[in-house]
Amino acid sequence: MHPENLEFMSSIKITLPDGSSRDYPAGVTGMEIAKSISEGLARNALSIEVNGEIWDLSRPINAPASIKIFTWNDKGGKYAFWHSSAHVMAEALEALYPGVKLGIGPPIENGFYYDVDLGDKAFGEDDLAAVEKKMVELAKLNNSFVRTEVPKKEAIEYFRKKGDEYKLELLEGLTDGSITFYKQGNFVDLCRGPHIPSTGLIKAVKLLNVAGAYWRGDEKNKMLTRIYGITFPKQKELDEYLHLLEEAKKRDHRKLGKELELFAFSEKVGLGLPLWLPKGTVLRERLEQFMRKAQVKAGYDPVVTPHIGSKQLYVTSGHYEKYGKDSFQPIHTPEEGEEFLLKPMNCPHHCEIYKVKPRSYKDLPIRLAEFGTVYRYEQSGELHGLTRVRGFTQDDAHIFCRPDQVKEEFIAVIDLVLHVFRSLGFENYTAQVSLRDPANKQKYMGEDHLWDRAEREIQEAADERGLVTVAVKGEAAFYGPKLDFMVKDAIGRSWQLGTIQVDYQLPQRFELEYIGSDNQKHQPVMIHRAPFGSLERFVAVLIEHCAGNFPLWLAPEQIAVLPISEKFNDYAQRVITTLKDKDIRGFMDDRDEKIGRKIRDAEVKKVPYMLIVGEKEVSENKVAVRKHGLGDQGSMGLEEFENYFVKECAIPV
Ligand SMILES: [Zn+2]
Ligand SMILES: [Zn+2]
Secondary structure, rough: OOOOHHHHHOOEEEOOOOOOOEEEEEEEEEHHHHHHHHHHHHHHHOOEHHHHHEEEOEEEEEEEEEEEEEEEHHHHHHHHHHHHHHHHHHHHHHHHOOOEEEEEOEEEEOOEEEEEEOEEEOOOHHHHHHHHHHHHHHHHOOOEEEEOOOOOOHHHHHHHOOOOHHHHHHHHHHOOOOOEEEEEEEEEEHHHHHHHHHHHOOEEEEEEEEEEEEHHOOOOEEEEEEEEEEEEOOHHHHHHHHHHHHHHHHOOOHHHHHHOOOOOOOOOOOOOEEEEOOOHHHHHHHHHHHHHHHHHHOOOOOOOOOEEEHHHHHHHOHHHHHHHOOOOOOHHHHHHHHEEEOOOOOHHHHHHHHHHOOOOOOOEEEEEEEEEEEEOOOOHHOOEEEOOOOOEEEEEEEEEEHHHHHHHHHHHHHHHHHHHHOOOOOOOOEEEEEEEHHHHHHHHHOOHHHHHHHHHHHHHHHHOOOOEEEEEEOOEEEEEEEEEEEEEHHHHHHHHEEEEEEEEEEEHHHHOOOEEEOOOOOOEEEEEEEEOOOOHHHHHHHHHHHOOOOOOOOOOOOEEEEEEOOHHHHHHHHHHHHHHHHOOOOOOOOOOHHHHHHHHHHHHOOOOEEEEEEEHHHHHHHEEEOOOOEEEEEEEEEEHHHHHHHHHHOOOO
């Protein structure tokens, strides 16, 4: 646009994310706006959101709009970047495999893929490097991504000539007038966009793997080749990503769970139903002991309830409506019309425990805790190791309290959650306060003034405990506000763990009440809380966080006693027996193997301590101490070691 023409053009109001607005000539592009804000922003800009839609930075804006310019730090920026990278990959494939036919090539959570039909050419992981190299070459040409609107007839003509039946099929579903092509260099694709300004922004490329994928996800269609890749604006970022992938692979709880013999799955038992092996069970029981101890201190009463409940129980609670049709189906009995459900939640059972006798305001709060196993039917495709299963045990508890006790109870639960995080080495955590949508109050159950009070007090409780929180409006459940914890693990991934939830609904559905100081009936507030969430998911996260190197108090095997030769087996036996008498878990390796081999095997099993015994140790009644990953720690008298170790192994309080 020539500056001298500006005054003849109408101007439009552009509103920025901070709420401020500026006038620009109609037809201004996102890139021009970015430049007018700062050179730095223009350099890093990848795409622009215009009235909620993501556009190319080169597309003219002709009407007033609210905009946000996206960079690599925004999802919208990354998606445009990875979508553009998929086009560059397609361009590279066309150069290397003339005649290749293209399906679809979208951005995904981490990177992008393209589904392609290579005809009868075999394509495997070995071929990725050449495509990668070509992509880097093409990216360096710094070709612009150019958008053109194309009449449907022309579009069909183009792909008919090219002989790409997949794009022709996609075109069938599109209406004339809404069809756009994108071109970079010699490559043209049928595409809605948006794209980044030019290929030169792509500085680092990695193609990750090859898989088969049916065209349009339908197994009646042809199997295409799906190529996954990821790209970055800087080589350093790719290096970091690859390192993280490597680390994540090493820590994968499914892999370590097998190697450390913690848990297993059997198709015969059923998908998503974990089998806890002896060592995994020790780990799990230690976590339970840890939580029980903390709960006793915090004034909880343990309860036990059955794994099933009558259908009527869940009709009352509302869970039947939520889980009935899409979960495990009712269990029938010889009694006509009698139906039971596997319990999807422990709460209804606990409500019935609350109701066994009249309660007075002086009895509250009542805190009922149970390691309750629940069953929910997850789609088989959703199942994943211990993180998504069909049967799991929650460290569940329900607090029944008066409205004036909510804050105090929240503070106590926050303390419990932080005790868990500290004891297990999660140092990096934040919390989300989920509030009502203030514009939509009628959507929520419970009295208005109680909501206002609970929301304020949850925030105050979090502040008093120094939690870093984000408050999100509209994220509360319809039955109450909540506080969710997010932790970062040792390699920077975020996991949601632990939640504290206020509930005004179940007390009403179950007609729970207490007699107040005014001698009138009142409804208690119910708080659901589970600091671990579920033992299954928590163990999965813990394994990946500590890479299988559990804190000493949790380790299924804490000690390996390793005699240097057969001659010292008797002494080794005495050492292990003495320690086991003190509740220390371990084993003696009396195989006829060299000591180096025994040490290596104990290291692989991630046993925290190794006690090596030979001539010198036997004669001096000592043990030579070796720590996993740290090596030789010198020798110690047996009794001295015992005393030290028993203290080290104690459950944290
Ligand atoms: Zn595209
Ligand atoms: Zn509950």
